[in-house]
Amino acid sequence: MGGFVNSLATLPEQPDEDSPAIDQRQFVNSLGKGIAVLEAFSSHPGAMSLQEIADLAGLDKSTVQRMAYTLLQLGYLRKGLDGRGFCLGTKVLDRAFDFLRSWPLIERATPVLNELQLGSHERVDLSIFDDLTICYAIRRQSKRQTFYATLVGRRIPTFCSSGGRAIMARLSDGEVDSILRRSDLIALTPKTLTDPDAIREEVQRARREGFSLVHDESLIGEVAVACAVLDHRARPVAAVHIAGSLSEWSPESFAKRFSPLAAEAAGALSGAIAPF
Amino acid sequence: MGGFVNSLATLPEQPDEDSPAIDQRQFVNSLGKGIAVLEAFSSHPGAMSLQEIADLAGLDKSTVQRMAYTLLQLGYLRKGLDGRGFCLGTKVLDRAFDFLRSWPLIERATPVLNELQLGSHERVDLSIFDDLTICYAIRRQSKRQTFYATLVGRRIPTFCSSGGRAIMARLSDGEVDSILRRSDLIALTPKTLTDPDAIREEVQRARREGFSLVHDESLIGEVAVACAVLDHRARPVAAVHIAGSLSEWSPESFAKRFSPLAAEAAGALSGAIAPF
DNA sequence: ACGATCGTATTGTAATTCAATACGCAAATA
C-alpha cells in the first residue's frame, strides 16, 4: 500500500495482494491503514514508536503519524509511559464489550458455563467458530492457570483444538477438507497432529462419540473435551470446552467424567435462539 | 462530517464540533468514520442495516456502505443472520486480547486476583482508570452474577464506583474537582451520590481509611470495597475491587472483612513495574 | 402484484489523504 506500489495496485490488474480479490472500488484504504496500525500491536505488544509501527504495518511513517494521531484522539491508542511511543488504549475493550453483549448466545451461555465450572471444578470455555480459528469468548478458570488461558479473544487453530474438532465434526466432509487445506498445519506442540488424514480420523471419532477429546496438542499437559453448539439450522457456531491437567487425569478418565457435562451444556445452548 | 458540512468544518474557524479542538489537519476523517460505524453498535447491540448505522453514526448511507464493506473484509463486522444487516465481528476481540496482553500490570494481576477470589469467595475485579470512567479489565466472579458483571470492557463512572473513589483518593483535590466537574453526575440508582460535596466527602474518607466503601450506588444490593493500584510514581492507574451482596453482608462487616485483602492485593500490584 | 427496504454497484466531482520535508526536543553516545 501507499505510493507507487499503491498506484500499481489500483490498476485493473490486481496481482495477488493478500485477500482473495477484494473490491478495490469500495475498500476504504485509510480505514484499512488505521486498522493495520492497531493490528501491528498483535505482533508486538507494548509501546512502539511510529517507525516501529510503520515497519510492522507496512506503512509509511507519515501515514502512521496521522493514523496514530486520529486513533489517539479517539482513545484507541494512548501515549507510552513518558510520552514516548504509543500503545493500545482502553477503547478497544469497549468494542469487545459491545461484541460480547450483542450475541444472545453469549448471554445465555454465561450462567450455563458458570454452573459447568462449579460442577466440574475444571476450566470451562465457550469458543466461537471463525473459520480457521476458534476464538474464546467466555472463560471460567479453576485454579491456577497460565495467563493466556484466562484471556478472552485468544485464538487457537481450528484443526488442533478440541472445540475446533467438535465443530468440524458437525460440518460436511467438504467443509472439513476446505478448512484443513487452507490452514497452516503447523504444530503448536510436538504432539500436535498435522497430518490431514489423522485429523480427519479424529473428526470422525468425534462424530461417532458426540464429543472431541484432545490432549497435548495445543498445550502440553492439557486435556480437553468439547462439544459443538448448533444454531437453529443445526450449523455449528461455537463450542463448549472443559479443560484439565494430565497430571490429574488420564485422557480416558477425563473424557468419561466430563464429556457428558460438556454435551449437556452444548445441547442446552443449541438450537432455539439465534446466536447473534 | 462529509460534503458541504465537512467543507465548512475544514475552514479555519472550527465552531464547536465535539472534542476540544482536534487538529483538523492531521485527523483522518475516513478512519474516524469507520470507527464511528463500529461505535454505533454500542447504542444498539445486534444486527443493524446500513441505514440504521448511518443514522446512529451520523453518516451518509453511502459512506457507511463503504466503511461496512471495508470492515467486513477485515473481519470487524460480519453479516447478520440471513445475510441481512451487519453486526460486530470477532476481530474486535482480537484487539482486546492484544490490549490485555500488553499491560504487564494485567498479567501480574491475574494470579493475584485469582488468589483473592479463592480467598474471599466474592467477586473481584481489576479496573483501569480512564478519566471519567473506569473500565473493567479482569473479572473473577463467585456464584451467580448478572451478565454485565462478568464482562470485560464494562465501564462505570469514576464518581460513583468503589474503584473510582479509591482512585480519586490518590489524586489531588484539583484533579478530583476536575473529574467531578466534567462528569455527568447522573444517578445510576436512587442511592447514587450526585452532590459533588458529598462525593468529595467520601473521597476524603477513602483517603483516611485507605480504601473506599460503596453500596447501592451503581447497583442496588451490591456492596464493594476497592483500593487503588499505583504506578512507580505513586499515580493511581487501576483499582482492585471486591464486591458482594447486601443480602449477606452489612457494609461495615463487608469492609471489615475484605478491605484488608483488597489493600494487600493493590499494594502487591503497586509500584515496582510499569503498568504498560 | 405491489411497495418498501434491503444490500450492492457505478460515477463525476472535489475534497481528502499522501509522503517528503523540516523542526524542536530528549536521550544515548563519544
Added chain:
DNA sequence: TATTTGCGTATTGAATTACAATACGATCGT
C-alpha cells in the same frame, strides 16, 4: 560537554482518494 541519533510534531503541494447521489435487483410483508 559536544554530537548524534531517534523521537513526536507540524507543514505543504500534488493527485489519489473518498464522497454521496443515483440506479439496480432481490427479498420480504402486505
